[in-house]
Amino acid sequence: MDFQLSEDQEALVSALQSILQDHAELPQAERFSYSYFNADLQRLLGESGFLGAARDIGPLEAALVTIETARLPVLVETAATGLVAPMLLPADGPVDGPVALIAGGAIGKAHRNLPIARTALVDLGEDVAVLTIDPADVEPVASILAYPYGRFRAIPDLAAARRLPGAGARLRQWWRVALAAEVAGAAQAALDFTLDYVKQRQVFGRPVGSFQSVQHRLVQCHAHAQSTYYLALRAAWSGEAVDADCAASLAQQGVQKLLFDLHQFHGGMGVTTEHLLHFWLYRIRALQAEAGGVHGIGLEIAGRMWPAATQATGADAAPQIAEAG
Amino acid sequence: MEFGWAPEQEQYRERVKAALDELLPADWDETYVPESYASDLQVHFSREFCAKLAERGLLVPHWPREYGGNESPDWEHFILGEEMKGAGEPRGPQYMNVNWIGPTLMAYGSEAQKDQHVKGIASGKVIWCQGFSEPNAGTDLAALRTRAERDGDHYVVNGSKIWTSYARTADWCFLLARTGPTRKDISILLVPMDTPGISITSFPGVIKDGHLNEVFFTDVRVPVQNRVGEEGEAWKIVTYALSYERVGVPRYHTGLLALELAVEQLKAEGRWDDDPIVRSRAGSIAARFEGARLLTYRVIDQRVHRLPATTDANLSRIASLEAVSDLMNFLGEFVPDCLAGGDPLLEDYYRINIPAGITGGTNEIQLDLVAQRGLGLPRG
Numbered sequence: 171m172d173f174q175l176s177e178d179q180e181a182l183v184s185a186l187q188s189i190l191q192d193h194a195e196l197p198q199a200e201r202f203s204y205s206y207f208n209a210d211l212q213r214l215l216g217e218s219g220f221l222g223a224a225r226d227i228g229p230l231e232a233a234l235v236t237i238e239t240a241r242l243p244v245l246v247e248t249a250a251t252g253l254v255a256p257m258l259l260p261a262d263g264p265v266d267g268p269v270a271l272i273a274g275g276a277i278g279k280a281h282r283n284l285p286i287a288r289t290a291l292v293d294l295g296e297d298v299a300v301l302t303i304d305p306a307d308v309e310p311v312a313s314i315l316a317y318p319y320g321r322f323r324a325i326p327d328l329a330a331a332r333r334l335p336g337a338g339a340r341l342r343q344w345w346r347v348a349l350a351a352e353v354a355g356a357a358q359a360a361l362d363f364t365l366d367y368v369k370q371r372q373v374f375g376r377p378v379g380s381f382q383s384v385q386h387r388l389v390q391c392h393a394h395a396q397s398t399y400y401l402a403l404r405a406a407w408s409g410e411a412v413d414a415d416c417a418a419s420l421a422q423q424g425v426q427k428l429l430f431d432l433h434q435f436h437g438g439m440g441v442t443t444e445h446l447l448h449f450w451l452y453r454i455r456a457l458q459a460e461a462g463g464v465h466g467i468g469l470e471i472a473g474r475m476w477p478a479a480t481q482a483t484g485a486d487a488a489p490q491i492a493e494a495g
Numbered sequence: 496m497e498f499g500w501a502p503e504q505e506q507y508r509e510r511v512k513a514a515l516d517e518l519l520p521a522d523w524d525e526t527y528v529p530e531s532y533a534s535d536l537q538v539h540f541s542r543e544f545c546a547k548l549a550e551r552g553l554l555v556p557h558w559p560r561e562y563g564g565n566e567s568p569d570w571e572h573f574i575l576g577e578e579m580k581g582a583g584e585p586r587g588p589q590y591m592n593v594n595w596i597g598p599t600l601m602a603y604g605s606e607a608q609k610d611q612h613v614k615g616i617a618s619g620k621v622i623w624c625q626g627f628s629e630p631n632a633g634t635d636l637a638a639l640r641t642r643a644e645r646d647g648d649h650y651v652v653n654g655s656k657i658w659t660s661y662a663r664t665a666d667w668c669f670l671l672a673r674t675g676p677t678r679k680d681i682s683i684l685l686v687p688m689d690t691p692g693i694s695i696t697s698f699p700g701v702i703k704d705g706h707l708n709e710v711f712f713t714d715v716r717v718p719v720q721n722r723v724g725e726e727g728e729a730w731k732i733v734t735y736a737l738s739y740e741r742v743g744v745p746r747y748h749t750g751l752l753a754l755e756l757a758v759e760q761l762k763a764e765g766r767w768d769d770d771p772i773v774r775s776r777a778g779s780i781a782a783r784f785e786g787a788r789l790l791t792y793r794v795i796d797q798r799v800h801r802l803p804a805t806t807d808a809n810l811s812r813i814a815s816l817e818a819v820s821d822l823m824n825f826l827g828e829f830v831p832d833c834l835a836g837g838d839p840l841l842e843d844y845y846r847i848n849i850p851a852g853i854t855g856g857t858n859e860i861q862l863d864l865v866a867q868r869g870l871g872l873p874r875g
Contacts, residue, residue, distance in 0.1 A: 171497065171498060171504075171792060171795075171796060172496060172497050173792065174496065174796070174800060175496050230496060365870055365872070369872065376873075376875070379872040379873060380872065380873040380874060380875045382863070382866075382875055384872075385872050385875075386862040386863075386866065388866060388870060388872065389865045389866050390862075392865065392869070393810050393814045393817070396790060396814075397787065400789035400790065401782075401785060401786055404498040407496065408498060413785075415778070415782070416786070417782075419778065419779055419782035420782045423779060464775075466775075467778070467782075468774070468778035468782070469771055469774050471778030471779070471781050472758075472774035472777050472778035473774070476755070476762070478762065478767055478774075
């Protein structure tokens with residue numbers, strides 16, 4: 171047991187942060203956008219090897235990359251591209267990214283990151299379909315959720331797609347690790363942003379952050395962000411499905427509190443897009459229901475920890491999609 | 496960064512479990528645990544049990560060798576605590592002795608005090624109680640009113656303490672008393688509980704027996720040589736003492752064991768397989784305990800790396816308490832008979848945890864500490 175980053179891990183994070191610092195600013199034209207995907211930074215991270223961390227070093231290091239990038243207001247896709255895809259397709263070499271993750275049962279709906287994706291991994295329950303995405307086939311969908319959203323102009327033919335038999339559980343496992351890492355980074359950034367705000371903003375002649383009713387709730391948000399951070403990293407380190415479930419479950423259980431409290435403490439400013447808060451909060455909200463959601467993942471944890479004679483693990487959370495689409 | 500146990504740590508856990516298997520009576524779960532660890536039954540048992548633990552080198556393994564310890568690593572001390580709590584704490588009140596009373600006396604006690612008390616604690620046969628809280632001074636400990644006035648080579652103590660767990664069965668009291676006019680003029684006295692002038696009243700409550708005692712001190716004469724450190728040094732010493740209790744009870748461990756009991760009952764009653772809401776809720780609570788577990792382990796890891804103390808220990812208590820509260824609510828909703836003639840082990844878990852947010856540092860104070868010292872928020 172060692173909770174300290176190794177020297178190599180420190181060096182990785184430090185090198186990454188030095189690159190991210192130079193790209194953290196939103197372009198003026200994107201100042202009021204709901205989300206902003208920084209394609210230049212995405213390319214730079216790929217060229218610098220940060221998206222190859224899972225293959226070259228290990229999944230824990232890839233999770234660290236996701237946590238760090240999730241702290242930025244600008245978006246880059248490292249979770250599916252740098253962690254999930256390499257863990258699912260270890261023999262493939264670098265997957266053409268960015269990668270989108272799609273629940274097969276909802277393939278006709280809008281999907282997170284689909285407009286920027288070049289590859290999609292589709293959860294069919296038992297199996298996984300790997301789709302090559304042509305941007306021309308994707309119709310952008312407006313959303314306050316802080317990712318680019320889009321839907322297929324025509325439902326893709328999943329039967330004709332490359333299929334990974336029996337890979338569904340493994341996809342969901344790493345999807346859960348990735349979403350927990352993303353929530354951990356975004357939650358910590360949202361909290362840091364809020365702490366700065368409540369220390370400055372005065373009401374009734376004193377800082378908002380001096381009120382005990384505010385302080386206690388911020389500490390509870392902090393506990394949630396910190397717990398999620400370590401659970402995500404443990405799940406990446408262990409490769410155990412139950413650890414991934416616990417990480418994602420806790421990440422998603424905290425969404426209600428994070429969204430309500432952090433919005434609350436920014437008052438009216440927090441509902442404007444000129445304030446940065448929404449970039450992190452609506453990423454967290456977008457991740458709330460993915461890979462099973464609190465209910466589905468709770469069932470999986472129960473199934474793994476206390477299996478019932480009649481209960482097949484995961485059966486409730488991920489029904490097989492026979493021929494989605 | 497890595498999250499696994501080293502082989503020697505796993506072996507140590509097995510050694511502790513084997514000792515528990517060997518030393519606990521066959522009816523431990525049925526007869527002793529439901530009485531709870533503060534009960535007279537368990538406290539008496541702890542004298543026998545801890546003496547045997549001491550013989551096996553499992554009572555104070557983390558202590559320095561000169562005091563009978565083995566200077567064992569921090570993780571081993573922590574593993575020992577997890578397993579003891581998970582077994583229903585057969586050390587009874589003696590977990591306090593080995594965790595902080597002994598180490599505090601090693602640091603601040605006189606040679607005579609070390610010779611008598613540290614050795615006594617290491618033998619596993621002495622029971623202590625903690626004379627801190629008063630009817631009007633709990634969280635705000637500096638408001639305590641019990642006075643110790645100097646009279647020659649004695650102090651004369653008058654006042655009362657409350658919520659004094661184990662008072663009925665204790666041999667000694669680690670007492671805080673006011674010795675001067677300012678809020679922080681407080682000193683520590685080691686008081687034999689059979690000293691004339693001490694009387695104890697127990698009262699019933701919703702938590703388990705043995706905790707709810709009031710101790711009255713009426714002209715109790717305590718020799719000056721029983722004072723720990725100098726007069727007025729109590730704050731410094733208590734702060735040191737509590738640094739040994741930074742993470743407190745491993746509530747994720749006892750919580751997950753209780754959750755497992757609840758699941759077993761639900762399965763046996765046919766209320767598990769076909770109820771996805773119950774299963775999902777149980778799984779979600781397990782995830783919360785796992786989060787609390789890692790925040791707690793982080794604090795031990797910081798100790799191992801000799802990093803300065805932060806408010807991370809307070810944060811781990813906050814996270815643990817939230818999970819405990821979820822579990823108690825789960826029991827109330829899905830296993831309500833645990834409080835009405837059902838599984839006595841679950842009743843014990845529930846009732847022990849009713850004051851979980853109060854004992855060992857009120858949750859609101861933990862929140863204040865993290866907010867102001869950890870997150871740097873301004874005081875109101």
